[in-house]
Amino acid sequence: MINWQKLFENRERLFWTLHTGGWVGFAIVYYIGSFLHDVRGIWIVVIALNAMAGWLLTIPLRYIYRWAHQQNAWKMLFTVAASAYAIALFWAVLKNINYWEIYKHGYRPEAWFMYFTNTINSLIMVVCWSGLYFGIKNFQMLQKEKQNALKASTMAHQAHLKMLRYQLNPHFLFNTLNAISTLILIKDNKTAEAMVSRLSDFLRYSLDKDPIKKIPLKHEIQALELYLEIEKVRFDDRLDVEWDIAENCLEALVPSLILQPIIENAIKYAISKMENGGKINVVAKSFGRDLMLEVSDNGPGAKIENGQLNRSNGVGLPNIQERLNSLYSNNFSYVVSHNQPSGIKVSIRIPFEVSERDNQN
Incomplete structure (x- = not known):
């Protein structure tokens, strides 16, 4: 079973999968489109050779486009147009050789526009390949930007939650230490010692819990019981x-x-x-x-x-x-x-x- 998430996360694997799958699809569609024209085995060989040539020739475009993507707009457009036309022209030549030498056994057409038509068709295919390449690349960049924005938002959210949770500790400590100070002033040292001991237990429990994570209610009740033990030292039966x-x-x-x-x-x-x-x-x-x-x-x-x-x-x-x-x-x-x-x-x-x-x- 294909793990689509891992496939899309690995750019190298995604390129080769789509690149190969696209040219295999081209061969299948081309064969189905010409099925009524010719079903001889030699025609399948010609289609396979054309698809293989397209597969090989468009690989350099990936690295050319990767460089062009870092340039300014006009330089990028010129590089993309020139390289796409050059590859399409070279592919058209190879397709003509396959067709006229292998399939037609050396026959040459009298009308020159048949060569021109083949070049136009090749250029259309290379332009489609280029469009898909840039489309997928831009989609990946947008997804990465969204992930980075989401990650930054999550980190800010977590920091905000931690700030809110830890803001309670000084507030609680101030009230408790103030009570302990009062007990010491009135020389109720035994009660003050009991409060310090329970305060230590409560703070240890509080620091052990991640402010981001939620906890079962039973653990929250345990924390409240520790806190109430501190307060009951002050209020006793009240x-x-x-x-x-x-x-x-x-x-x-x-x-x-x-x-x-x-x-x-x-x-x-x-x-x-x-x-x-x-x-x-x-x-x-x-x-x-x-x-x-x-x-x-x-x-x-x-x-x-x-x-x-x-x-x-x-x-x-x-x-x-x-x-x-x-x-x-x-x-x-x-x-x-x-x-x-x-x-x-x-x-x-x-x-x-x-x-x-x-x-x-």
Whole structure:
């Protein structure tokens, strides 16, 4: 079975395949066109010799055209026209020799225009060969330019995603280190030590995950649990987290640490503001071909404008929307709304995807 992708990627192999196939096709069409004229074996020999001559004579054109393609427009046009005419004239001479010496056994026509007609036909064939050569070459150049543009776009896209992911680390570190600093100031060294230990585990987990690749939801939950252990050192029983994760969603792919900024936001603006603490609900369920993720709190709430929280200097939540847009284009939804009876709810809808390895299992 022919691997067409490898054939088109290898220019040398593609040229010889098309070059040989084209001249074989010429011989077949020429024979079919003259089938009613002559079916003798010697006529097949003449056609084969003509096709072989055309195959050999047009090979130098490839290297001439390759050089001409690097020249200015007028020089290229002159080179192409002159070389095509020279090859066509030489091929016409060889075809005349094959026809009059082999097929007609030395007979010569009285009318000179029969030679001229053969030259015109040869020139038409060489011009067609040249047109196909430049057409395929230009198509390959356009494809290469598209591939280079796509590669550059992909690299820029990946760099943007990495920037968005790593932008969360300073934001998270600032909040956590500030809490550790406070614990040290009040000489609660035991609690500070516990936070440093859990922070180390969380950062190790975070750095091990490629920001470009999506991860199963179960791994995202593990990361959130590590993060929540850090926060529970600060809030103890004041922080209550309830998980409602559908079994069939555990293997669904999600962007790494996509929920952590939402939970961090809920802790900072809801749980920390409540004297007796509060609750955070994390929900994951499938709906058709989509994965639905929700994070809600029962805090005092906040003002929402144009679907966004009205808070200055926020990094986490706008960052999430940018990441989702980069990964899923328009095939996602990100909604911030008021929770009932109180608090804020962030809802995310993304395509339900699983890894190929899970599909094979």
